[in-house]
Amino acid sequence: MSNSLSGTTFGFGLTFLVAAIVGGGLSLFGVRVPVLKTLPRQILLGAVGAILIVSSDQWSHIEEAIKDLVDPVQIVTEKLGPATLDAGATRVFPVSMSRHGPVDVSLQSVLPDLKGFTGAKGLPGQDGLFVTVCGAHDLPAACTKRQMGASDTFSKDLPSGTTTISVFNFANSPRMTFVFLVNHPK
Known part of the structure; x- marks a missing residue:
């Protein structure tokens, strides 16, 4: 995946995940997500966001950063x-x-x-x-x-x-x- 496409995929995924957490009504990275009125819509949007983040080339960097926070490098x-x-x-x-x-x-x-x-x-x-x-x-x-x-x-x-x-x-x-x-x- 090219760097720009991976960055775009990551950006959409992050936007969707944050929007799902706060219940919508969010504009982030040029994407506007309206208020989500039902819990199933929030869960679905969060799942799509998580899938986009994990499928981007950025995931390995995120995974390493999380691992470094939880278990510092020795x-x-x-x-x-x-x-x-x-x-x-x-x-x-x-x-x-x-x-x-x-x-x-x-x-x-x-x-x-x-x-x-x-x-x-x-x-x-x-x-x-x-x-x-x-x-x-x-x-x-x-x-x-x-x-x-x-x-x-x-x-x-x-x-x-x-x-x-x-x-x-x-x-x-x-x-x-x-x-x-x-x-x-x-």
Whole structure:
């Protein structure tokens, strides 16, 4: 549903629901509802309003707002690692979120293992990892991607579901041992 059609559907639904509650005699969002003389008409108008609200794309936002009021978001911290990643390798960590909200990803430590590393040392990127954070329904283009060194942090607001944190070690880098801290809604 397009945003304008969804907004219109939501507006009509809200108008009908409010009019049913107050018994009509209301003009809201350009819609005039006359006084409702019988209870069955109020119930029918309220039901139609509720159906329009729930069928609009706005319902998921309303549902999340109600959930946040009734049961405030709790932030938890997960420690990912220590883990080791060979040169040119990727590792994916799933993070389960039952609520929407901000996800903070911090690279707590990254230690290169130079023992046995024969490549050139001191090249750009050898002191960090390439990190991609994708929400449960993100297309690849919507994922946040960033090269991170020790103590770097970034945030992204994500919907509920399984978030994935992908860590890539560049091919010209030594093997890396790292630890991430991830703060997210419980």
